[in-house]
Amino acid sequence: MRITSKGQVTIPIEYREKFGLLPNTEAEFIDDGESLRIVPAKTKPVQPGIGKQLVERLRGSGTANLDLTTDEIMALLRGP
Numbered sequence: 001m002r003i004t005s006k007g008q009v010t011i012p013i014e015y016r017e018k019f020g021l022l023p024n025t026e027a028e029f030i031d032d033g034e035s036l037r038i039v040p041a042k043t044k045p046v047q048p049g050i051g052k053q054l055v056e057r058l059r060g061s062g063t064a065n066l067d068l069t070t071d072e073i074m075a076l077l078r079g080p
Contacts (some may be wrong), residue, residue, distance in 0.1 A: 025040055
């Protein structure tokens, strides 16, 4: 990882999702004298990752047992 001239770094997605560091999440820097830790600020609760939020929002919204063939599904998606 490289720090830009503006002091910015990109946090890999797996860490952002694991630790709830979503866009606009407030973060704190903790200096223990030997290392620097970035943690979500205690003022806001840690939120689940965006992928988990999307899955939860869509859970139960689909219909099942349509018994359509692939061609029938494609025709429905493409429209008239």
